[in-house]
Amino acid sequence: MNFRQLALKNIRGNWHQYGAFFWSSVFSVTIFYIYSAFILHPDVINGSMPAASKIREVMIACDYIIVIFSFFFILYSMSAFFKSRKKEFGLLTLFGMTKGQIRWMVLLENVIISILAVACGIGIGSLFSKLFFMGLARLLEVDSPIRFVIPVKAVLLTVIGFLLLFLTITLLTLYQVGRSEIIDLLRASKQPKKMPAFSIWLVVLSAVCLVAGYTLAYQITLMNFILYFMPVVFLTVLGTYFLFTQGSVFILRRLQRRTSLYYNQTNLITISQLTFKLKDNARMLFMVSILSAVILSASGTVYVILKDTRNQLMEHYPQSIAFAEKGLDSHRVLDPDVLKSTLKQNGVELDYEVRMAGIPVRIPVELGGRVREQQLFIVSEEDYNTQAKRQGKPELRVERGHASYIYPYKEQQRKSFTPGQNLEAKLKTGTRTFTLDEQINGSVVPTQFDISTLLVTDASEFKEMMDATPNEDKSVLYGYEIKNWEEASPTVHQIEKMVPEQEKQNFGTRVNQYLETKQLMSLMLFIGIFVSFLFFIASGSMIYFKLFTEIEEDQAQFRALTRIGITDKEIRRTVSKQVGMIFFIPLVVGLVHTSFAMKALGNMLISNIWPYAAVVFVIFALMQTLYFLAARRSYMKRILAHSVR
Structure with missing residues (x-):
């Protein structure tokens, strides 16, 4: 038997370990190739597909993320394989194989796996790239479908890039083989384990860090996001690390003291083994928890937005x-009759229209110790309440000599004025003083115009001011709500062309903004799903690797237990609890972290995002459950096959 045959036999013999690593690597190569095939597509490079240029940069960034993530994932996987095979290497050394020969055998194994993974990844990527291009074409709304091609540069980039990646990590792994002595290799699985210990101070530090991080996350708004973001991340990561390295042992040791629970059925075995497993795998569980939180937060944010x-x-x-127009009936921007006529000609039905006239004024505001003037738009409480009622917002009651200040941006919770403060409005006819009743964030008019900040006054007092103000010093806001507005883009675009170039800043439409934003976020979600799924597969594979690197030790323990009378049913129950804990504890921690991240996002958007976030949570939990069931089935089969009655 030569080294090539030995390497092939070792791969077949260790396929239960290589399998998850191999398919995770294949998926990484597949996603990298698909993105590279689009980035290097001739139509994208030549500019024949202008709409695609906006996401080319995003895909390039995703390719970098895939390579960096794959490096650490493959490095971790190779290290896990090496540790699980130390006894095998020790026996081969005892039989006369040199360290150089062992290195050559491992190198051949990894080269074979690498070539197969790259070949399968490119093959699968080529098959599914057409579907990927069809999905992009639909989201980009291009007139003709994206041509199916297999860019040679994309193939070469994928082959060279991943083979170099595999080779680099293999060489790093081989360095460990040469440093181990025979006795260490043979005793690798026989080393006695000390009872896991913990520091109560580090447990307290973990709790303090997590509580502090969650508290700050709960208080995040759009105004303080930059200030709070890094402390939240640091505290959460640090708290999570000590939660697994110290807190897990603390909790399980406390459970051991509860005799009614500890000595109930097979809990003694489950808790005792978990005490060692969670301590030994603490760093891995920490990484999976953080990775789960990153996946959920990123996917949830894009989906929520x-x-x-x-x-x-x-x-x-x-x-x-x-x-918005300056002057009554000036029609500098657009004639309302022409707009309504265009809507009618195109078969677009008008739901309602708004005409809100008022007076632009300047009011002194103190900001940063300096007094500056801010432009407000004085309107009647009747006009304001009409729009507020339509939009489901509270109506106002304003007395003569009083006013309510309406700041246009709901998400920016700043206070420009305080209730009871006197405001001096500089009108053309003189200065008028109002007592401020309240400030409300969130306007009933479009926020893009200069007159979007409102000062709502008593109707009779407003009429007096309007009568005393020349028409040319007044402003008018026109609004038109159309039915099925999401489908009215061609008509809206036609109307927008009628607006003079110098008045473009005074014209706004929700339709175009909605379609552009929706298209961009749909593309981000479409692209991000593949990267998120890659991260998910990798995080599950890390747990899978850990289970099978320790399987010989577990088999020996369960063989000993079967000799003293433990049944297959009890073994199944014990294994299910242990594997379930290792799979779902990181998931639960990741979900808790993400819940506070979603709370912060909801604060910034000033919106109830929980129904959307719940969809992401449920999908991720279901995927993790499926991975757990598959891993448990394979693990259980190996455990029961080696149990001796």
């Missing part, structure tokens, strides 16, 4: 089409 786009735009653009 995609689903919440409509609500956010409805807040900032209450009407489908809106424009």
Whole structure:
């Protein structure tokens, strides 16, 4: 038997370990190739597909992420394989094989696995790239489908890149083989384990860090995000590390003291073995927990923003089409009759229209110790309440001589004025003083115009001011809400062309903003799903590797237990609990971390995002459950096969 045959036999014999690593590597290569095939697609490079240029940079960034992540994942996997085969290497050394020959055998094994993974990844990527291109073409709304091609540069980039990656990590792994002595290799699985210990101070530190991190995350808003983000990440990561390295042992040791629980059925075996397993695998579980939180947070954020786009735009653009004009009936931006006629000609039905006239004024505001003037738009409480009622917002009651300040941006919770403060409005006819009743964040008019910040006054007092103000010093806000506005893009685009170039800043539409934002977020979600799924497969594989690197020790323990009368049913129950704990504890920790991340996101968006976040949570939990069932089945089969009655 030569080294090539020996390497092939070792791969077949260790396929239960190589399998998860191999398919995870194949998936990494597949995603990398598909993204590279689009990046290096002739139509993208030549500019024949202008709409695709906006996501080319995103895919390039994803390729870098895949390579960096694959490096650490493969390095971890190779190290896990080496540790699980120390006894095998010791026996081969005892039979006369030199360290150089062992290195050559391991190198051949990894080269074979690498070539197969790259070949399978490119083959699968080529098969599914057409579907990927079809999905992109639909999201980009291009007139013709993206041509199916297999770019030679993409193939070469994938082959050279991943083979170099595999080779580099293999060489790093081989360095460990040469440093181990025969006696160490043979005794690798026989080393006695000390009772896991913990530091109560580190347990307390873990709790303090997590509570502090969660508290800060709970308080994050758009205004303090930059200030709070890094402390939250640092505290959460540090707290999670000590939670697994110290807290897990603390909790299990406490459970051992509860005799009613500890001595109930097979809990003694389960808890005793978990005490060692969680301590030994603490770093791996820590990494999986953080990885799960990253996957859930990233996927949840993109999905939430995609689903919440409509609500956010409805807040900032209450009407489908809106424009602001200086002067009554000046029609500098657009003639309302022409707009309504265009809608009718194109078969677009108008739901309602808004005409809100008012007076632009300047009011002194103290910001940073300096007094500056801010432009407000004085409107009647009747006009304001009409729009507030339509939008489901509270109506106002304003007395004469009083006013309510309406700040346009709901997500920015700043306070420009305080209740009871006197505001001096500089009108053309003189200065008028108002007592401020309240400040409300979130306007009923489009937020993009200069007159979006409102000062709501008593109706009779407003009429007096309007009568005393020349028409040319007044402003008018026009708004038009159309039915099925998501499908009215061609008509809205036609109307937008009628607006003079110098008045473009005074015209706004929700339709185009919605379609552009929705398209971008859909593309981000579409691209991110593959990377997130890659991270998910890798995180599950890390747990899978750990289970099978310790399987010989577990088999020996269960063989001993069967000799003293433990049944197959009890073994199944014990194994299910242990494997379930290792799979689902990181999931639970990741879900808790992500829940606070979603709370922070909800604070920034000023929106109820939990229904959307729950969808992501449920999907991830179901996927993890399927992975757990598959791993448990394979693990159980190996354990029961080696149990001796």
